[in-house]
Amino acid sequence: MEAALDKSAIKTKRLVLRHFKVEDAVALHPIFADREAMRFWSSAPKSLAQTEEFVRETIRAYQAGTGDDFVVLFEGAVIGKAGLWRANEIGFIFFRSVWGAGIASEAVRAIMSRASMRGVTSIIADVDPRNERCLRLLEKLGFVQTGAAKRTVLVDDEWADSVYLEARV
Numbered sequence: 527m528e529a530a531l532d533k534s535a536i537k538t539k540r541l542v543l544r545h546f547k548v549e550d551a552v553a554l555h556p557i558f559a560d561r562e563a564m565r566f567w568s569s570a571p572k573s574l575a576q577t578e579e580f581v582r583e584t585i586r587a588y589q590a591g592t593g594d595d596f597v598v599l600f601e602g603a604v605i606g607k608a609g610l611w612r613a614n615e616i617g618f619i620f621f622r623s624v625w626g627a628g629i630a631s632e633a634v635r636a637i638m639s640r641a642s643m644r645g646v647t648s649i650i651a652d653v654d655p656r657n658e659r660c661l662r663l664l665e666k667l668g669f670v671q672t673g674a675a676k677r678t679v680l681v682d683d684e685w686a687d688s689v690y691l692e693a694r695v
Contacts, residue, residue, distance in 0.1 A: 536636045536640055538633070538636050540600060540629070541599065541600055541629065541636070542598075543596035543598050543608065543609075543636055545588055545596060545597070546585050546597055547585075547597075548582065548585065550604060551578040551581040552574075553604035554597070554607060555572070555574050557606060557620065558571060558577045560621075562622060563619060563620070563622055564619075566654040566656065566660065566686070567619065568679050569681060570681055570682045587611060592613055593611040593613075594641070595607060595609030596608055596633075596637070598620070598629070600624065605620055605621050605624050606618065606619055606633070607619055607620075608633040608634055608636075609637055610637065610641060610646070610649065613646075614646050614648060615649070615650050615651065615652065616637065616649050618634060618637075620633075625659070631663055631666065631667065634667055637649075638667065638695050642695040647694065648694050649669075650672075650690065650692050651664055651669060651690070651692070652678075652689075652690055653690075653691060654679075654686045654687065654688065654689075655687050656686075664691050664693070669691035669693040670691060670692060670693070671691055672690045674688065674689050675688045675690070
C-alpha cells in the first residue's frame with residue numbers, strides 16, 4: 527500500500543490521509559448525501575453529480591495552491607475528508623459510523639501539523655454554533671473563539687449563524 531501513496535500522504539497511528547482523486551467521489555458520496563452528517567455543512571446534502579463536482583473543485587484548489595484537502599482512510603476504506611481550503615480554513619466531515627472514535631481529532635491534528643511544516647502560522651474555522659461536537663473538538667485542539675455572526679449561511683431555507691475560531695500552529 528505504501529508504494530501507491532503519493533509523497534504528500536500523511537500517516538497517523540490509525541489513518542492515512544491522501545490527496546483527492548476523481549474516483550473518490552463515489553466513496554465520499556454517502557457522507558455528502560447524509561442529511562445528519564451534512565446538518566452543519568455550508569450546503570444541503572448533495573447529489574452524486576454535486577459530490578463529483580465538489581471533488582473536482584477540491585482537486586483544482588490543491589493544484590492551484592489554495593487548498594490542501596485530504597481523503598481520510600481507515601483500514602484502507604474512505605471514511606471522510608479533512609484539510610484546508612482558502613489557504614488556512616479547516617474543513618472536515620466523516621461517516622457517522624466513526625463519530626466519537628477520535629478519528630476527526632487524529633485527522634485534524636495531522637492537518638495542523640502539516641500546515642505548520644508548510645509555514646502556515648494560523649488556522650481558522652467557521653462553525654455553526656449548534657455544532658457542539660465540532661466546537662468541543664476544535665477547542666480541545668487549541669482553537670479559540672475570535673468572533674461570531676448571525677445569519678451567515680442559508681441552507682435549505684434555514685439560516686445558520688457562525689462562530690469563528692483560530693488556532694496558532
